[in-house]
Amino acid sequence: MTTTTEHNERIAKLTFASVYPLYVVKVEKKGRTKEELHQVIEWLTGFNEKDLRVLIDENLSFETFFQKAKLNSNAHLITGVICGYRVEEITNPLTKQVRYLDKLVDELAKGKKMDKILRKA
Template sequence: MKVTPEHNEKIAKMTFSSVYPHYVTKVEKKGRTVEELHQVINWLTSYKEEQIQKHIQQKTTFKDFFEQANINPKAHLITGMICGYRIEEIEYPLTRQVRYLDKLVDELAKGKTMERILRTDN
């Protein structure tokens, strides 16, 4: 599945605060915690709890959210399919970073260990 420029633009304009409640619902429904979700977000972006809350309150777009982040150097190890796209084949960096986050949330909800999710065994 090819990512279109229109799709990339839609992702860039989407706010982190509009997606965040879905992340929370997804992980809590599977018995995981908001603290674990924040640990995953921190690993990918280096955002601390206060920064995550600030982005939610300010309705930061994904474009700004990821531009201000320090992406983990191991993020390239996040591979596989998410939302019908193979992550490692997504060329547009912002869309790939958003899909990294989606994939990490998915792995958390599926019950993977934090060591596997945070790629500490690689």
């Protein structure tokens, strides 16, 4: 499935602050912790917990959020399907980055081991 221009624009305008609480609920409902979520987000973006609080308070769009991020050099190892899209086939860079984050949160919620989520071994 390919993304449309409208889909990519909608993703870019979403705010991290609006999606973050949904990530927290998703992982905690499955027995994982907010600290583990922060570890996953920091691995992908370079943002620590303090950074996240500031970014949430600034109510940044995903576009600005990922412009400020330092994407992990191993992010390209994130593959698979999330929200009906195969991550490695997404051509829009921002949409791909957002789906990387969605995929990592999904893997955390599904109980995958942290080493696997963080593409260590």
